[in-house]
């Protein structure tokens with residue numbers, strides 16, 4: 001598939017980016033680090049090459065050292081805490097992994113694969129049967145929104 005242009009931003013808007021990505025490479029990761037670091041049951045990512053990634057703003061970083069000694073840099077907004085991307089090396093990374101939650105076009109970017117399924121939350125593999133909370137209308141008192 002052709003590459004497409006996407007835009008991303010943290011929740012407070014201090015950090016924004018533009019990237020050119022291949023939608024065929026959107027993947028879900030169920031690894032325990034993704035669960036722990038993202039605070040979510042799993043994470044979805046799309047890779048981008050450095051030359052196709054244009055960042056504005058200065059994220060805070062957390063360097064995770066794997067058992068292998070490899071370092072992965074996790075970048076997030078120091079003001080609002082939004083997860084933005086990781087990179088495969090501290091200096092001169094070969095690729096960035098953009099966090100889908102910060103991508104404006106995320107609804108269209110359907111994941112094509114999922115990894116580390118052995119550590120997936122068993123219930124996260126199919127949430128379609130979980131009852132949906134009705135959408136509130138203006139006549140109803142507002143439920144606490146946005147977590």
Ligand SMILES: [Zn+2]
Pocket residue numbers: 010011012013014015077078079080081082
């Ligand atoms: Zn922010």
Ligand SMILES: [Zn+2]
Pocket residue numbers: 029030031032033034035043116
């Ligand atoms: Zn992961």
